Amino acid sequence: MLARNAESLYWIGRYVERADDTARILDVTVHQLLEDSNVDPDQASRTLLRVLGIEPPAERLDMWSLTDIVAFSRDTYGGTSIVGAISAARENARGAREVTSTEIWECLNTTYNALAERERTARRLGPHQFLSYVEGRAAMFAGLADSTLSRDDGYRFMVLGRAIERVDMIVRLLLSRVGDSGSSPAWVTLLRSAGAHDTYLRTYRGALDAGRVVEFMLLDRLFPRSIFYSLRLAEHSLDELQNSPHSRVGATAEAQRLLGRARSELEFLQPGALLESLEMRLAALQKTCRDVGEALALQYFHSAPWVGWTDAGRSSALVIEEGEL
Structure with a gap:
Protein backbone atom coordinates (compact mmCIF):
# COMPACT_ATOMS: atom_id res chain seq x y z
CA MET A 1 0.00 0.00 0.00
CA LEU A 2 1.22 3.50 -0.81
CA ALA A 3 2.40 5.49 2.20
CA ARG A 4 0.06 8.40 1.40
CA ASN A 5 -2.97 6.05 1.29
CA ALA A 6 -1.96 4.39 4.56
CA GLU A 7 -1.60 7.80 6.21
CA SER A 8 -4.94 8.99 4.83
CA LEU A 9 -6.79 5.94 6.15
CA TYR A 10 -5.11 6.25 9.54
CA TRP A 11 -6.18 9.90 9.83
CA ILE A 12 -9.69 9.19 8.55
CA GLY A 13 -10.09 6.80 11.48
CA ARG A 14 -8.71 9.38 13.90
CA TYR A 15 -10.71 12.36 12.63
CA VAL A 16 -14.08 10.55 12.53
CA GLU A 17 -13.49 9.24 16.04
CA ARG A 18 -12.51 12.76 17.17
CA ALA A 19 -15.69 14.25 15.73
CA ASP A 20 -17.82 11.56 17.37
CA ASP A 21 -16.18 11.83 20.80
CA THR A 22 -16.21 15.64 20.73
CA ALA A 23 -19.92 15.65 19.84
CA ARG A 24 -20.69 13.30 22.74
CA ILE A 25 -18.70 15.37 25.22
CA LEU A 26 -20.18 18.68 24.07
CA ASP A 27 -23.74 17.32 24.06
CA VAL A 28 -23.47 16.21 27.69
CA THR A 29 -21.94 19.56 28.72
CA VAL A 30 -24.66 21.55 26.94
CA HIS A 31 -27.40 19.52 28.66
CA GLN A 32 -25.69 20.05 31.99
CA LEU A 33 -25.57 23.82 31.46
CA LEU A 34 -29.24 23.91 30.48
CA GLU A 35 -30.53 21.67 33.28
CA ASP A 36 -28.39 22.64 36.28
CA SER A 37 -28.48 26.30 37.25
CA ASN A 38 -25.77 25.71 39.86
CA VAL A 39 -23.15 25.02 37.20
CA ASP A 40 -21.03 28.01 36.23
CA PRO A 41 -21.11 28.17 32.39
CA ASP A 42 -17.71 29.83 32.14
CA GLN A 43 -15.95 27.34 34.39
CA ALA A 44 -17.61 24.32 32.76
CA SER A 45 -16.75 25.66 29.29
CA ARG A 46 -13.10 26.21 30.19
CA THR A 47 -12.87 22.71 31.66
CA LEU A 48 -14.18 21.24 28.40
CA LEU A 49 -11.79 23.31 26.28
CA ARG A 50 -8.87 22.11 28.38
CA VAL A 51 -10.04 18.51 27.90
CA LEU A 52 -10.02 19.01 24.14
CA GLY A 53 -6.66 20.77 24.12
CA ILE A 54 -8.11 24.12 22.96
CA GLU A 55 -6.78 27.34 24.46
CA PRO A 56 -9.71 29.14 26.15
CA PRO A 57 -10.30 32.77 25.09
CA ALA A 58 -10.02 35.67 27.51
CA GLU A 59 -13.70 36.65 27.42
CA ARG A 60 -16.37 34.95 29.53
CA LEU A 61 -17.88 31.83 27.95
CA ASP A 62 -21.43 30.51 27.82
CA MET A 63 -23.18 27.66 26.01
CA TRP A 64 -23.29 29.44 22.64
CA SER A 65 -19.71 30.69 22.59
CA LEU A 66 -18.54 27.22 23.69
CA THR A 67 -20.50 25.60 20.86
CA ASP A 68 -19.03 28.04 18.35
CA ILE A 69 -15.50 27.08 19.38
CA VAL A 70 -15.93 23.32 19.79
CA ALA A 71 -18.47 22.53 17.09
CA PHE A 72 -18.45 25.17 14.35
CA SER A 73 -14.98 26.72 14.34
CA ARG A 74 -13.00 26.35 11.11
CA ASP A 75 -9.89 28.04 12.49
CA THR A 76 -8.79 25.45 15.06
CA TYR A 77 -5.51 23.71 14.36
CA GLY A 78 -5.45 19.98 13.67
CA GLY A 79 -9.19 19.43 13.35
CA THR A 80 -9.98 19.94 17.04
CA SER A 81 -13.50 21.25 16.30
CA ILE A 82 -16.23 18.95 15.01
CA VAL A 83 -16.52 20.73 11.66
CA GLY A 84 -12.74 20.79 11.34
CA ALA A 85 -12.43 17.06 12.05
CA ILE A 86 -15.13 16.11 9.54
CA SER A 87 -13.59 18.39 6.91
CA ALA A 88 -10.18 16.81 7.47
CA ALA A 89 -11.61 13.29 7.27
CA ARG A 90 -13.34 14.14 3.98
CA GLU A 91 -10.15 15.62 2.50
CA ASN A 92 -8.21 12.49 3.41
CA ALA A 93 -10.93 10.29 1.92
CA ARG A 94 -10.94 12.32 -1.29
CA GLY A 95 -7.21 11.70 -1.68
CA ALA A 96 -7.57 7.96 -1.04
CA ARG A 97 -10.60 7.08 -3.15
CA GLU A 98 -8.87 4.04 -4.66
CA VAL A 99 -8.52 2.33 -1.26
CA THR A 100 -11.89 3.26 0.27
CA SER A 101 -15.36 2.10 -0.68
CA THR A 102 -17.85 4.29 -2.53
CA GLU A 103 -20.19 4.04 0.44
CA ILE A 104 -17.57 5.45 2.83
CA TRP A 105 -16.78 8.35 0.51
CA GLU A 106 -20.47 9.18 0.04
CA CYS A 107 -21.04 9.03 3.81
CA LEU A 108 -18.23 11.51 4.55
CA ASN A 109 -19.03 13.75 1.58
CA THR A 110 -22.75 13.90 2.38
CA THR A 111 -22.00 14.60 6.03
CA TYR A 112 -19.65 17.44 5.12
CA ASN A 113 -22.08 19.01 2.64
CA ALA A 114 -24.90 18.97 5.19
CA LEU A 115 -22.90 20.72 7.92
CA ALA A 116 -23.68 24.28 6.83
CA GLU A 117 -27.46 23.75 6.89
CA ARG A 118 -27.24 21.82 10.15
CA GLU A 119 -25.22 24.62 11.68
CA ARG A 120 -27.81 27.25 10.68
CA THR A 121 -30.55 25.13 12.24
CA ALA A 122 -28.50 24.64 15.42
CA ARG A 123 -28.05 28.38 15.83
CA ARG A 124 -31.85 28.76 15.83
CA LEU A 125 -32.97 25.69 17.78
CA GLY A 126 -29.94 24.72 19.86
CA PRO A 127 -26.95 22.45 19.25
CA HIS A 128 -28.45 19.10 20.30
CA GLN A 129 -29.75 18.12 16.85
CA PHE A 130 -26.43 19.03 15.22
CA LEU A 131 -24.50 16.94 17.74
CA SER A 132 -26.90 14.01 17.41
CA TYR A 133 -26.50 14.20 13.64
CA VAL A 134 -22.71 13.99 13.94
CA GLU A 135 -22.93 11.02 16.33
CA GLY A 136 -25.31 9.23 13.96
CA ARG A 137 -23.14 9.86 10.91
CA ALA A 138 -20.05 8.64 12.78
CA ALA A 139 -21.92 5.45 13.69
CA MET A 140 -22.94 5.07 10.03
CA PHE A 141 -19.33 5.52 8.95
CA ALA A 142 -18.16 2.84 11.41
CA GLY A 143 -20.84 0.44 10.17
CA LEU A 144 -19.97 1.06 6.51
CA ALA A 145 -16.27 0.58 7.21
CA ASP A 146 -16.97 -2.74 8.94
CA SER A 147 -19.30 -3.97 6.18
CA THR A 148 -17.72 -2.68 2.96
CA LEU A 149 -13.94 -2.81 3.47
CA SER A 150 -11.73 -5.85 3.06
CA ARG A 151 -9.77 -6.81 6.16
CA ASP A 152 -6.52 -5.75 4.55
CA ASP A 153 -3.80 -3.30 5.56
CA GLY A 154 -5.97 -0.29 4.70
CA TYR A 155 -8.69 -1.40 7.10
CA ARG A 156 -6.09 -2.06 9.80
CA PHE A 157 -4.66 1.45 9.47
CA MET A 158 -8.16 2.91 9.85
CA VAL A 159 -8.92 0.81 12.93
CA LEU A 160 -5.49 1.67 14.35
CA GLY A 161 -6.18 5.39 14.01
CA HIS A 302 7.29 9.18 5.58
CA SER A 303 8.34 8.28 2.05
CA ALA A 304 12.02 7.76 1.26
CA PRO A 305 13.90 10.70 -0.29
CA TRP A 306 14.35 10.73 -4.06
CA VAL A 307 17.57 9.02 -5.19
CA GLY A 308 18.92 9.51 -8.70
CA TRP A 309 21.34 7.34 -10.62
CA THR A 310 24.89 8.61 -10.06
CA ASP A 311 25.95 7.56 -13.54
CA ALA A 312 23.13 9.57 -15.11
CA GLY A 313 24.20 12.69 -13.25
CA ARG A 314 27.83 12.19 -14.24
CA SER A 315 26.91 11.65 -17.90
CA SER A 316 24.76 14.80 -18.07
CA ALA A 317 27.56 16.85 -16.51
CA LEU A 318 29.99 15.45 -19.09
CA VAL A 319 27.66 16.34 -21.97
CA ILE A 320 27.38 19.94 -20.71
CA GLU A 321 31.14 20.27 -20.43
CA GLU A 322 31.65 18.91 -23.97
CA GLY A 323 29.00 21.30 -25.32
CA GLU A 324 30.70 24.26 -23.73
CA LEU A 325 34.02 23.30 -25.27
Missing part, protein backbone atom coordinates in the same frame (compact mmCIF):
# COMPACT_ATOMS: atom_id res chain seq x y z
CA ARG A 162 -9.62 5.05 15.58
CA ALA A 163 -8.27 3.09 18.56
CA ILE A 164 -5.42 5.51 19.30
CA GLU A 165 -7.73 8.53 19.07
CA ARG A 166 -10.19 6.84 21.41
CA VAL A 167 -7.48 6.22 24.01
CA ASP A 168 -6.43 9.87 23.80
CA MET A 169 -9.98 11.19 24.22
CA ILE A 170 -10.82 8.95 27.20
CA VAL A 171 -7.54 9.93 28.87
CA ARG A 172 -8.45 13.61 28.39
CA LEU A 173 -11.85 13.01 30.00
CA LEU A 174 -10.34 11.26 33.01
CA LEU A 175 -7.70 13.96 33.43
CA SER A 176 -10.47 16.56 33.69
CA ARG A 177 -11.88 14.76 36.75
CA VAL A 178 -8.65 14.18 38.67
CA GLY A 179 -9.09 15.54 42.18
CA ASP A 180 -12.92 15.34 42.21
CA SER A 181 -14.53 13.69 45.22
CA GLY A 182 -15.59 10.07 44.93
CA SER A 183 -19.30 10.92 45.06
CA SER A 184 -19.16 13.91 42.72
CA PRO A 185 -21.88 13.99 40.02
CA ALA A 186 -19.10 14.83 37.56
CA TRP A 187 -18.35 11.11 37.30
CA VAL A 188 -21.82 10.52 35.87
CA THR A 189 -21.11 13.29 33.36
CA LEU A 190 -17.87 11.56 32.42
CA LEU A 191 -19.62 8.23 31.81
CA ARG A 192 -22.28 9.87 29.66
CA SER A 193 -19.65 11.78 27.69
CA ALA A 194 -17.93 8.47 26.88
CA GLY A 195 -21.18 6.71 25.99
CA ALA A 196 -20.53 4.36 28.90
CA HIS A 197 -23.24 5.21 31.45
CA ASP A 198 -25.72 2.41 30.71
CA THR A 199 -23.03 -0.26 30.35
CA TYR A 200 -21.38 0.85 33.59
CA LEU A 201 -24.67 0.65 35.52
CA ARG A 202 -25.28 -2.88 34.22
CA THR A 203 -21.73 -3.93 35.08
CA TYR A 204 -21.66 -2.55 38.65
CA ARG A 205 -25.37 -2.89 39.45
CA GLY A 206 -25.81 0.86 39.78
CA ALA A 207 -23.09 1.46 42.37
CA LEU A 208 -21.32 4.70 41.53
CA ASP A 209 -17.99 5.86 42.91
CA ALA A 210 -14.80 7.30 41.48
CA GLY A 211 -12.73 4.13 41.89
CA ARG A 212 -15.16 1.97 39.94
CA VAL A 213 -15.61 4.57 37.20
CA VAL A 214 -11.85 4.84 36.71
CA GLU A 215 -11.52 1.04 36.83
CA PHE A 216 -14.24 0.64 34.20
CA MET A 217 -12.90 3.27 31.82
CA LEU A 218 -9.29 2.11 32.17
CA LEU A 219 -9.39 -1.65 32.57
CA ASP A 220 -12.66 -3.13 31.30
CA ARG A 221 -11.87 -5.85 28.76
CA LEU A 222 -15.30 -5.95 27.12
CA PHE A 223 -16.36 -2.32 26.72
CA PRO A 224 -15.07 -0.99 23.37
CA ARG A 225 -14.43 2.52 24.66
CA SER A 226 -12.26 1.52 27.59
CA ILE A 227 -8.57 2.38 27.37
CA PHE A 228 -7.42 -1.23 27.81
CA TYR A 229 -9.74 -2.51 25.07
CA SER A 230 -8.62 0.23 22.67
CA LEU A 231 -4.93 -0.36 23.39
CA ARG A 232 -5.34 -4.07 22.77
CA LEU A 233 -7.22 -3.36 19.52
CA ALA A 234 -4.48 -0.98 18.34
CA GLU A 235 -1.81 -3.53 19.27
CA HIS A 236 -3.60 -6.29 17.38
CA SER A 237 -3.98 -4.09 14.28
CA LEU A 238 -0.28 -3.24 14.39
CA ASP A 239 0.65 -6.92 14.82
CA GLU A 240 -1.33 -7.72 11.68
CA LEU A 241 0.38 -4.91 9.80
CA GLN A 242 3.75 -6.31 10.83
CA ASN A 243 2.70 -9.69 9.35
CA SER A 244 4.42 -11.37 12.28
CA PRO A 245 2.03 -11.51 15.24
CA HIS A 246 4.10 -14.32 16.82
CA SER A 247 7.62 -13.08 16.21
CA ARG A 248 10.27 -14.89 18.30
CA VAL A 249 12.13 -11.72 19.17
CA GLY A 250 9.17 -9.76 20.54
CA ALA A 251 8.32 -6.18 19.58
CA THR A 252 10.67 -5.01 16.85
CA ALA A 253 8.96 -1.72 15.94
CA GLU A 254 8.83 1.31 18.23
CA ALA A 255 5.04 1.78 17.95
CA GLN A 256 4.49 -1.90 18.73
CA ARG A 257 6.77 -1.67 21.77
CA LEU A 258 5.03 1.45 23.10
CA LEU A 259 1.55 -0.04 22.77
CA GLY A 260 2.58 -3.33 24.32
CA ARG A 261 4.17 -1.61 27.29
CA ALA A 262 1.14 0.62 27.93
CA ARG A 263 -1.25 -2.32 27.64
CA SER A 264 0.79 -4.59 29.93
CA GLU A 265 1.12 -1.87 32.60
CA LEU A 266 -2.67 -1.67 32.75
CA GLU A 267 -3.25 -5.40 32.45
CA PHE A 268 -1.23 -6.28 35.55
CA LEU A 269 -2.20 -3.27 37.62
CA GLN A 270 -4.14 -3.86 40.82
CA PRO A 271 -7.56 -2.16 40.47
CA GLY A 272 -7.36 -0.82 44.01
CA ALA A 273 -4.22 1.16 43.14
CA LEU A 274 -5.80 3.05 40.24
CA LEU A 275 -6.54 6.27 42.11
CA GLU A 276 -2.96 6.42 43.40
CA SER A 277 -0.90 8.64 41.10
CA LEU A 278 -3.79 8.62 38.59
CA GLU A 279 -2.78 11.93 37.04
CA MET A 280 0.77 10.70 36.38
CA ARG A 281 -0.52 7.46 34.88
CA LEU A 282 -2.93 9.29 32.57
CA ALA A 283 -0.24 11.76 31.50
CA ALA A 284 1.99 8.80 30.61
CA LEU A 285 -0.81 7.30 28.48
CA GLN A 286 -1.33 10.61 26.71
CA LYS A 287 2.39 10.78 25.95
CA THR A 288 2.23 7.22 24.66
CA CYS A 289 -0.47 8.24 22.15
CA ARG A 290 1.75 11.06 20.87
CA ASP A 291 4.82 8.84 20.70
CA VAL A 292 2.93 6.07 18.89
CA GLY A 293 1.68 8.58 16.31
CA GLU A 294 5.21 9.80 15.69
CA ALA A 295 6.58 6.25 15.50
CA LEU A 296 3.90 5.25 12.98
CA ALA A 297 4.69 8.30 10.86
CA LEU A 298 8.37 7.40 10.75
CA GLN A 299 7.73 3.72 10.09
CA TYR A 300 4.93 3.87 7.53
CA PHE A 301 4.04 7.35 6.33
Whole structure:
Protein backbone atom coordinates (compact mmCIF):
# COMPACT_ATOMS: atom_id res chain seq x y z
CA MET A 1 0.00 0.00 0.00
CA LEU A 2 1.22 3.50 -0.81
CA ALA A 3 2.40 5.49 2.20
CA ARG A 4 0.06 8.40 1.40
CA ASN A 5 -2.97 6.05 1.29
CA ALA A 6 -1.96 4.39 4.56
CA GLU A 7 -1.60 7.80 6.21
CA SER A 8 -4.94 8.99 4.83
CA LEU A 9 -6.79 5.94 6.15
CA TYR A 10 -5.11 6.25 9.54
CA TRP A 11 -6.18 9.90 9.83
CA ILE A 12 -9.69 9.19 8.55
CA GLY A 13 -10.09 6.80 11.48
CA ARG A 14 -8.71 9.38 13.90
CA TYR A 15 -10.71 12.36 12.63
CA VAL A 16 -14.08 10.55 12.53
CA GLU A 17 -13.49 9.24 16.04
CA ARG A 18 -12.51 12.76 17.17
CA ALA A 19 -15.69 14.25 15.73
CA ASP A 20 -17.82 11.56 17.37
CA ASP A 21 -16.18 11.83 20.80
CA THR A 22 -16.21 15.64 20.73
CA ALA A 23 -19.92 15.65 19.84
CA ARG A 24 -20.69 13.30 22.74
CA ILE A 25 -18.70 15.37 25.22
CA LEU A 26 -20.18 18.68 24.07
CA ASP A 27 -23.74 17.32 24.06
CA VAL A 28 -23.47 16.21 27.69
CA THR A 29 -21.94 19.56 28.72
CA VAL A 30 -24.66 21.55 26.94
CA HIS A 31 -27.40 19.52 28.66
CA GLN A 32 -25.69 20.05 31.99
CA LEU A 33 -25.57 23.82 31.46
CA LEU A 34 -29.24 23.91 30.48
CA GLU A 35 -30.53 21.67 33.28
CA ASP A 36 -28.39 22.64 36.28
CA SER A 37 -28.48 26.30 37.25
CA ASN A 38 -25.77 25.71 39.86
CA VAL A 39 -23.15 25.02 37.20
CA ASP A 40 -21.03 28.01 36.23
CA PRO A 41 -21.11 28.17 32.39
CA ASP A 42 -17.71 29.83 32.14
CA GLN A 43 -15.95 27.34 34.39
CA ALA A 44 -17.61 24.32 32.76
CA SER A 45 -16.75 25.66 29.29
CA ARG A 46 -13.10 26.21 30.19
CA THR A 47 -12.87 22.71 31.66
CA LEU A 48 -14.18 21.24 28.40
CA LEU A 49 -11.79 23.31 26.28
CA ARG A 50 -8.87 22.11 28.38
CA VAL A 51 -10.04 18.51 27.90
CA LEU A 52 -10.02 19.01 24.14
CA GLY A 53 -6.66 20.77 24.12
CA ILE A 54 -8.11 24.12 22.96
CA GLU A 55 -6.78 27.34 24.46
CA PRO A 56 -9.71 29.14 26.15
CA PRO A 57 -10.30 32.77 25.09
CA ALA A 58 -10.02 35.67 27.51
CA GLU A 59 -13.70 36.65 27.42
CA ARG A 60 -16.37 34.95 29.53
CA LEU A 61 -17.88 31.83 27.95
CA ASP A 62 -21.43 30.51 27.82
CA MET A 63 -23.18 27.66 26.01
CA TRP A 64 -23.29 29.44 22.64
CA SER A 65 -19.71 30.69 22.59
CA LEU A 66 -18.54 27.22 23.69
CA THR A 67 -20.50 25.60 20.86
CA ASP A 68 -19.03 28.04 18.35
CA ILE A 69 -15.50 27.08 19.38
CA VAL A 70 -15.93 23.32 19.79
CA ALA A 71 -18.47 22.53 17.09
CA PHE A 72 -18.45 25.17 14.35
CA SER A 73 -14.98 26.72 14.34
CA ARG A 74 -13.00 26.35 11.11
CA ASP A 75 -9.89 28.04 12.49
CA THR A 76 -8.79 25.45 15.06
CA TYR A 77 -5.51 23.71 14.36
CA GLY A 78 -5.45 19.98 13.67
CA GLY A 79 -9.19 19.43 13.35
CA THR A 80 -9.98 19.94 17.04
CA SER A 81 -13.50 21.25 16.30
CA ILE A 82 -16.23 18.95 15.01
CA VAL A 83 -16.52 20.73 11.66
CA GLY A 84 -12.74 20.79 11.34
CA ALA A 85 -12.43 17.06 12.05
CA ILE A 86 -15.13 16.11 9.54
CA SER A 87 -13.59 18.39 6.91
CA ALA A 88 -10.18 16.81 7.47
CA ALA A 89 -11.61 13.29 7.27
CA ARG A 90 -13.34 14.14 3.98
CA GLU A 91 -10.15 15.62 2.50
CA ASN A 92 -8.21 12.49 3.41
CA ALA A 93 -10.93 10.29 1.92
CA ARG A 94 -10.94 12.32 -1.29
CA GLY A 95 -7.21 11.70 -1.68
CA ALA A 96 -7.57 7.96 -1.04
CA ARG A 97 -10.60 7.08 -3.15
CA GLU A 98 -8.87 4.04 -4.66
CA VAL A 99 -8.52 2.33 -1.26
CA THR A 100 -11.89 3.26 0.27
CA SER A 101 -15.36 2.10 -0.68
CA THR A 102 -17.85 4.29 -2.53
CA GLU A 103 -20.19 4.04 0.44
CA ILE A 104 -17.57 5.45 2.83
CA TRP A 105 -16.78 8.35 0.51
CA GLU A 106 -20.47 9.18 0.04
CA CYS A 107 -21.04 9.03 3.81
CA LEU A 108 -18.23 11.51 4.55
CA ASN A 109 -19.03 13.75 1.58
CA THR A 110 -22.75 13.90 2.38
CA THR A 111 -22.00 14.60 6.03
CA TYR A 112 -19.65 17.44 5.12
CA ASN A 113 -22.08 19.01 2.64
CA ALA A 114 -24.90 18.97 5.19
CA LEU A 115 -22.90 20.72 7.92
CA ALA A 116 -23.68 24.28 6.83
CA GLU A 117 -27.46 23.75 6.89
CA ARG A 118 -27.24 21.82 10.15
CA GLU A 119 -25.22 24.62 11.68
CA ARG A 120 -27.81 27.25 10.68
CA THR A 121 -30.55 25.13 12.24
CA ALA A 122 -28.50 24.64 15.42
CA ARG A 123 -28.05 28.38 15.83
CA ARG A 124 -31.85 28.76 15.83
CA LEU A 125 -32.97 25.69 17.78
CA GLY A 126 -29.94 24.72 19.86
CA PRO A 127 -26.95 22.45 19.25
CA HIS A 128 -28.45 19.10 20.30
CA GLN A 129 -29.75 18.12 16.85
CA PHE A 130 -26.43 19.03 15.22
CA LEU A 131 -24.50 16.94 17.74
CA SER A 132 -26.90 14.01 17.41
CA TYR A 133 -26.50 14.20 13.64
CA VAL A 134 -22.71 13.99 13.94
CA GLU A 135 -22.93 11.02 16.33
CA GLY A 136 -25.31 9.23 13.96
CA ARG A 137 -23.14 9.86 10.91
CA ALA A 138 -20.05 8.64 12.78
CA ALA A 139 -21.92 5.45 13.69
CA MET A 140 -22.94 5.07 10.03
CA PHE A 141 -19.33 5.52 8.95
CA ALA A 142 -18.16 2.84 11.41
CA GLY A 143 -20.84 0.44 10.17
CA LEU A 144 -19.97 1.06 6.51
CA ALA A 145 -16.27 0.58 7.21
CA ASP A 146 -16.97 -2.74 8.94
CA SER A 147 -19.30 -3.97 6.18
CA THR A 148 -17.72 -2.68 2.96
CA LEU A 149 -13.94 -2.81 3.47
CA SER A 150 -11.73 -5.85 3.06
CA ARG A 151 -9.77 -6.81 6.16
CA ASP A 152 -6.52 -5.75 4.55
CA ASP A 153 -3.80 -3.30 5.56
CA GLY A 154 -5.97 -0.29 4.70
CA TYR A 155 -8.69 -1.40 7.10
CA ARG A 156 -6.09 -2.06 9.80
CA PHE A 157 -4.66 1.45 9.47
CA MET A 158 -8.16 2.91 9.85
CA VAL A 159 -8.92 0.81 12.93
CA LEU A 160 -5.49 1.67 14.35
CA GLY A 161 -6.18 5.39 14.01
CA ARG A 162 -9.62 5.05 15.58
CA ALA A 163 -8.27 3.09 18.56
CA ILE A 164 -5.42 5.51 19.30
CA GLU A 165 -7.73 8.53 19.07
CA ARG A 166 -10.19 6.84 21.41
CA VAL A 167 -7.48 6.22 24.01
CA ASP A 168 -6.43 9.87 23.80
CA MET A 169 -9.98 11.19 24.22
CA ILE A 170 -10.82 8.95 27.20
CA VAL A 171 -7.54 9.93 28.87
CA ARG A 172 -8.45 13.61 28.39
CA LEU A 173 -11.85 13.01 30.00
CA LEU A 174 -10.34 11.26 33.01
CA LEU A 175 -7.70 13.96 33.43
CA SER A 176 -10.47 16.56 33.69
CA ARG A 177 -11.88 14.76 36.75
CA VAL A 178 -8.65 14.18 38.67
CA GLY A 179 -9.09 15.54 42.18
CA ASP A 180 -12.92 15.34 42.21
CA SER A 181 -14.53 13.69 45.22
CA GLY A 182 -15.59 10.07 44.93
CA SER A 183 -19.30 10.92 45.06
CA SER A 184 -19.16 13.91 42.72
CA PRO A 185 -21.88 13.99 40.02
CA ALA A 186 -19.10 14.83 37.56
CA TRP A 187 -18.35 11.11 37.30
CA VAL A 188 -21.82 10.52 35.87
CA THR A 189 -21.11 13.29 33.36
CA LEU A 190 -17.87 11.56 32.42
CA LEU A 191 -19.62 8.23 31.81
CA ARG A 192 -22.28 9.87 29.66
CA SER A 193 -19.65 11.78 27.69
CA ALA A 194 -17.93 8.47 26.88
CA GLY A 195 -21.18 6.71 25.99
CA ALA A 196 -20.53 4.36 28.90
CA HIS A 197 -23.24 5.21 31.45
CA ASP A 198 -25.72 2.41 30.71
CA THR A 199 -23.03 -0.26 30.35
CA TYR A 200 -21.38 0.85 33.59
CA LEU A 201 -24.67 0.65 35.52
CA ARG A 202 -25.28 -2.88 34.22
CA THR A 203 -21.73 -3.93 35.08
CA TYR A 204 -21.66 -2.55 38.65
CA ARG A 205 -25.37 -2.89 39.45
CA GLY A 206 -25.81 0.86 39.78
CA ALA A 207 -23.09 1.46 42.37
CA LEU A 208 -21.32 4.70 41.53
CA ASP A 209 -17.99 5.86 42.91
CA ALA A 210 -14.80 7.30 41.48
CA GLY A 211 -12.73 4.13 41.89
CA ARG A 212 -15.16 1.97 39.94
CA VAL A 213 -15.61 4.57 37.20
CA VAL A 214 -11.85 4.84 36.71
CA GLU A 215 -11.52 1.04 36.83
CA PHE A 216 -14.24 0.64 34.20
CA MET A 217 -12.90 3.27 31.82
CA LEU A 218 -9.29 2.11 32.17
CA LEU A 219 -9.39 -1.65 32.57
CA ASP A 220 -12.66 -3.13 31.30
CA ARG A 221 -11.87 -5.85 28.76
CA LEU A 222 -15.30 -5.95 27.12
CA PHE A 223 -16.36 -2.32 26.72
CA PRO A 224 -15.07 -0.99 23.37
CA ARG A 225 -14.43 2.52 24.66
CA SER A 226 -12.26 1.52 27.59
CA ILE A 227 -8.57 2.38 27.37
CA PHE A 228 -7.42 -1.23 27.81
CA TYR A 229 -9.74 -2.51 25.07
CA SER A 230 -8.62 0.23 22.67
CA LEU A 231 -4.93 -0.36 23.39
CA ARG A 232 -5.34 -4.07 22.77
CA LEU A 233 -7.22 -3.36 19.52
CA ALA A 234 -4.48 -0.98 18.34
CA GLU A 235 -1.81 -3.53 19.27
CA HIS A 236 -3.60 -6.29 17.38
CA SER A 237 -3.98 -4.09 14.28
CA LEU A 238 -0.28 -3.24 14.39
CA ASP A 239 0.65 -6.92 14.82
CA GLU A 240 -1.33 -7.72 11.68
CA LEU A 241 0.38 -4.91 9.80
CA GLN A 242 3.75 -6.31 10.83
CA ASN A 243 2.70 -9.69 9.35
CA SER A 244 4.42 -11.37 12.28
CA PRO A 245 2.03 -11.51 15.24
CA HIS A 246 4.10 -14.32 16.82
CA SER A 247 7.62 -13.08 16.21
CA ARG A 248 10.27 -14.89 18.30
CA VAL A 249 12.13 -11.72 19.17
CA GLY A 250 9.17 -9.76 20.54
CA ALA A 251 8.32 -6.18 19.58
CA THR A 252 10.67 -5.01 16.85
CA ALA A 253 8.96 -1.72 15.94
CA GLU A 254 8.83 1.31 18.23
CA ALA A 255 5.04 1.78 17.95
CA GLN A 256 4.49 -1.90 18.73
CA ARG A 257 6.77 -1.67 21.77
CA LEU A 258 5.03 1.45 23.10
CA LEU A 259 1.55 -0.04 22.77
CA GLY A 260 2.58 -3.33 24.32
CA ARG A 261 4.17 -1.61 27.29
CA ALA A 262 1.14 0.62 27.93
CA ARG A 263 -1.25 -2.32 27.64
CA SER A 264 0.79 -4.59 29.93
CA GLU A 265 1.12 -1.87 32.60
CA LEU A 266 -2.67 -1.67 32.75
CA GLU A 267 -3.25 -5.40 32.45
CA PHE A 268 -1.23 -6.28 35.55
CA LEU A 269 -2.20 -3.27 37.62
CA GLN A 270 -4.14 -3.86 40.82
CA PRO A 271 -7.56 -2.16 40.47
CA GLY A 272 -7.36 -0.82 44.01
CA ALA A 273 -4.22 1.16 43.14
CA LEU A 274 -5.80 3.05 40.24
CA LEU A 275 -6.54 6.27 42.11
CA GLU A 276 -2.96 6.42 43.40
CA SER A 277 -0.90 8.64 41.10
CA LEU A 278 -3.79 8.62 38.59
CA GLU A 279 -2.78 11.93 37.04
CA MET A 280 0.77 10.70 36.38
CA ARG A 281 -0.52 7.46 34.88
CA LEU A 282 -2.93 9.29 32.57
CA ALA A 283 -0.24 11.76 31.50
CA ALA A 284 1.99 8.80 30.61
CA LEU A 285 -0.81 7.30 28.48
CA GLN A 286 -1.33 10.61 26.71
CA LYS A 287 2.39 10.78 25.95
CA THR A 288 2.23 7.22 24.66
CA CYS A 289 -0.47 8.24 22.15
CA ARG A 290 1.75 11.06 20.87
CA ASP A 291 4.82 8.84 20.70
CA VAL A 292 2.93 6.07 18.89
CA GLY A 293 1.68 8.58 16.31
CA GLU A 294 5.21 9.80 15.69
CA ALA A 295 6.58 6.25 15.50
CA LEU A 296 3.90 5.25 12.98
CA ALA A 297 4.69 8.30 10.86
CA LEU A 298 8.37 7.40 10.75
CA GLN A 299 7.73 3.72 10.09
CA TYR A 300 4.93 3.87 7.53
CA PHE A 301 4.04 7.35 6.33
CA HIS A 302 7.29 9.18 5.58
CA SER A 303 8.34 8.28 2.05
CA ALA A 304 12.02 7.76 1.26
CA PRO A 305 13.90 10.70 -0.29
CA TRP A 306 14.35 10.73 -4.06
CA VAL A 307 17.57 9.02 -5.19
CA GLY A 308 18.92 9.51 -8.70
CA TRP A 309 21.34 7.34 -10.62
CA THR A 310 24.89 8.61 -10.06
CA ASP A 311 25.95 7.56 -13.54
CA ALA A 312 23.13 9.57 -15.11
CA GLY A 313 24.20 12.69 -13.25
CA ARG A 314 27.83 12.19 -14.24
CA SER A 315 26.91 11.65 -17.90
CA SER A 316 24.76 14.80 -18.07
CA ALA A 317 27.56 16.85 -16.51
CA LEU A 318 29.99 15.45 -19.09
CA VAL A 319 27.66 16.34 -21.97
CA ILE A 320 27.38 19.94 -20.71
CA GLU A 321 31.14 20.27 -20.43
CA GLU A 322 31.65 18.91 -23.97
CA GLY A 323 29.00 21.30 -25.32
CA GLU A 324 30.70 24.26 -23.73
CA LEU A 325 34.02 23.30 -25.27
